[in-house]
Amino acid sequence: MPDTVERAAAKSARRTAKERQRLADRQILGPVASRLTIASIIVAIASLCAVVPFILIAEVCRELLATTPDWNRVWTLLLTALGILGVRGLLQSGAMLWSHLIDAEHQYTLRQLLAAKLSRVPLGWFTERSSGEVKKLLQNDVDALHYLVAHARLEFVGALTLPLATFVYLLLVDWRLGLLLLVPIALYGFVMSRIMGPGYAAKLTTFESWRSRVSETTIEFVDGIQVVRAFGQPRKGHHRYQEAIDGYATFFTAWVGPITRLEGIGSQLLNPVVVLLLVLLAALGLIGGDAMEPSALVPFILLGLGIGSTVLTFGYGLQALRQASSASVRLLDLVETPELVDPAEGPVPVSGLVRFENVTFGYREGHPVLHGVDLELHPGTITALVGPSGSGKSTLARLVPRFYDVTGGRITLDGDDIRSLRSADLYRAVGFVLQDVQLIAETVRENLLLARPDADDAALERVCRAAQIHERILELPRGYDSEIGRDARLSGGEAQRLSIARALLADAPVLVLDEATAFADPESEAAIQDALAVLVADRTVLVIAHRLHTIIDVDQIVVLDDGRIVERGTPDELRSADGLFSRLWAANERALTEVDRLERTAETASVPTQNLEVRA
Numbered sequence: 021m022p023d024t025v026e027r028a029a030a031k032s033a034r035r036t037a038k039e040r041q042r043l044a045d046r047q048i049l050g051p052v053a054s055r056l057t058i059a060s061i062i063v064a065i066a067s068l069c070a071v072v073p074f075i076l077i078a079e080v081c082r083e084l085l086a087t088t089p090d091w092n093r094v095w096t097l098l099l100t101a102l103g104i105l106g107v108r109g110l111l112q113s114g115a116m117l118w119s120h121l122i123d124a125e126h127q128y129t130l131r132q133l134l135a136a137k138l139s140r141v142p143l144g145w146f147t148e149r150s151s152g153e154v155k156k157l158l159q160n161d162v163d164a165l166h167y168l169v170a171h172a173r174l175e176f177v178g179a180l181t182l183p184l185a186t187f188v189y190l191l192l193v194d195w196r197l198g199l200l201l202l203v204p205i206a207l208y209g210f211v212m213s214r215i216m217g218p219g220y221a222a223k224l225t226t227f228e229s230w231r232s233r234v235s236e237t238t239i240e241f242v243d244g245i246q247v248v249r250a251f252g253q254p255r256k257g258h259h260r261y262q263e264a265i266d267g268y269a270t271f272f273t274a275w276v277g278p279i280t281r282l283e284g285i286g287s288q289l290l291n292p293v294v295v296l297l298l299v300l301l302a303a304l305g306l307i308g309g310d311a312m313e314p315s316a317l318v319p320f321i322l323l324g325l326g327i328g329s330t331v332l333t334f335g336y337g338l339q340a341l342r343q344a345s346s347a348s349v350r351l352l353d354l355v356e357t358p359e360l361v362d363p364a365e366g367p368v369p370v371s372g373l374v375r376f377e378n379v380t381f382g383y384r385e386g387h388p389v390l391h392g393v394d395l396e397l398h399p400g401t402i403t404a405l406v407g408p409s410g411s412g413k414s415t416l417a418r419l420v421p422r423f424y425d426v427t428g429g430r431i432t433l434d435g436d437d438i439r440s441l442r443s444a445d446l447y448r449a450v451g452f453v454l455q456d457v458q459l460i461a462e463t464v465r466e467n468l469l470l471a472r473p474d475a476d477d478a479a480l481e482r483v484c485r486a487a488q489i490h491e492r493i494l495e496l497p498r499g500y501d502s503e504i505g506r507d508a509r510l511s512g513g514e515a516q517r518l519s520i521a522r523a524l525l526a527d528a529p530v531l532v533l534d535e536a537t538a539f540a541d542p543e544s545e546a547a548i549q550d551a552l553a554v555l556v557a558d559r560t561v562l563v564i565a566h567r568l569h570t571i572i573d574v575d576q577i578v579v580l581d582d583g584r585i586v587e588r589g590t591p592d593e594l595r596s597a598d599g600l601f602s603r604l605w606a607a608n609e610r611a612l613t614e615v616d617r618l619e620r621t622a623e624t625a626s627v628p629t630q631n632l633e634v635r636a
């Protein structure tokens with residue numbers, strides 16, 4: 021019974037995958053489909069032209085074997101073969117050139133489409149994916165499409181036409197020997213159908229996901245290697261990486277092992293010696309029984325032997341075609357990602373009054389993360405979001421700059437639904453400094469100018485001084501023209517201050533801050549706090565606070581629990597109330613006291629040592 025259920029599920033998954041593939045072919049390859057079909061027809065004709073000279077040469081041989089050869093016919097056949105060979109060359113290279121031109125245009129349009137799409141998908145789409153995944157999509161999958169458009173289809177058509185034409189000709193020469201050739205081909209077809217059978221597409225997807233896991237964990241492993249080795253636990257960093265490569269190896273061996281064995285058997289069936297032996301044995305019987313002219317064997321020896329390799333090429337072509345096709349499905353997924361609606365016209369916010377009205381949000385349907393949130397953020401005030409891990413703080417904060425759109429209710433800015441604002445106006449009004457500082461691989465200046473392209477040097481210096489990063493930038497080899505990642509290697513805290521300077525330059529009336537100081541060292545944290553104090557003045561600020569001692573001075577604290585606001589008030593009100601905040605506060609105090617005690621213990625413990633040293 022469970023087997024039946026599993027089989028039905030697998031069948032329906034296969035059907036869905038096929039439908040997606042068809043849709044991807046229509047949508048992603050649609051614009052080039054008709055031209056590709058014409059190019060494929062040209063390649064098919066070229067492939068026929070490749071077989072014809074062989075046929076003519078076989079006829080020449082048969083003529084030469086005759087008791088009185090017709091020399092005129094021989095020369096005509098040879099010259100025709102030469103001419104057709106020339107035509108084939110022209111058609112084949114013409115079709116290839118054309119397919120490359122079609123591909124160049126397609127790649128250009130596709131890259132434009134994807135770039136435009138990436139500028140319209142919600143920003144949250146990027147936070148859910150590693151940069152490696154996005155790169156794979158934009159580079160590897162687009163490259164795979166190049167292979168599909170410029171090569172795979174045409175090669176596949178060529179690989180199909182060649183054995184077909186050969187086979188038809190051989191059937192005409194001697195249908196019995198011709199049919200005999202079908203035996204190894206049919207057996208090979210059976211073997212290939214076992215390899216490329218129903219589960220193949222799913223296995224290929226699993227294989228690719230294992231490959232991605234290995235590459236992701238390799239990056240993680242390399243990134244984290246210093247930390248884990250510094251703690252003397254090199255094996256720990258290994259763990260996920262090891263798991264990924266073990267899993268990959270297990271899957272690969274289980275999948276590819278049988279495939280390789282089957283492929284070996286398949287290739288042997290089409291081995292020229294096997295085909296030759298088969299044909300010769302049958303021909304001997306037929307010739308011995310006067311059922312066949314000996315000269316009829318010539319075309320089989322000339323062409324029949326090669327039929328195996330053309331069928332093999334067809335098998336490889338089919339495999340390559342399938343692999344390239346799965347890239348178009350992934351690109352279709354991106355193309356179909358729901359976009360943020362970006363109206364052409366909209367109100368322009370001025371003061372920065374933010375209001376959450378009965379806001380509900382979930383990342384997946386049926387799994388709400390925020391439930392009926394009502395909240396007002398007034399200009400000139402700071403609101404801190406607190407709550408246990410996973411309570412929805414980041415999610416709530418990220419809804420203001422439209423990383424995602426609300427599922428229910430609405431968020432307004434100066435009374436207007438943020439979805440009715442042009443995104444350019446929204447980003448001018450809402451600035452954000454997130455935990456994960458995003459600097460682009462350009463100069464420090466370029467990074468700052470992202471916020472305001474027309475800002476002059478004086479403005480850049482002013483914001484960098486305010487963010488306490490100006491002096492550090494001057495120390496870089498080329499000052500403001502140093503390139504991030506090349507000659508400008510900034511620490512986490514410095515990068516954070518640079519992003520604060522950028523936010524200052526943007527001068528947005530609303531600011532969303534996500535744990536801006538979480539990873540900074542104490543000295544850097546003090547500098548960041550000073551920079552933040554300048555940044556937040558006179559704005560509407562929403563800050564996600566993980567460390568409660570940093571939010572003593574805020575105007576309003578909102579406590580989230582399981583996606584609901586469970587408390588709100590000033591810090592003093594909430595500390596004295598007997599609610600979640602006071603419990604979180606007490607836990608925080610206990611943790612701080614414990615840290616303090618441990619530090620004091622460590623200091624005391626070091627005193628005798630010092631004394632000993634003095635005495636000695």
Ligand SMILES: Nc1ncnc2c1ncn2[C@@H]1O[C@H](COP(=O)(O)OP(=O)(O)OP(=O)(O)O)[C@@H](O)[C@H]1O
Pocket residue numbers: 147148383384389407408409410411412413414415416
């Ligand atoms: N991109 C995402 N896709 C699906 N679920 C998500 C995503 N991001 C967060 N979640 C889920 O939403 C819930 C709220 O997460 P969120 O990150 O907003 O909480 P948080 O209070 O900011 O947590 P933390 O303090 O640990 O950062 C969690 O259950 C989390 O697993």
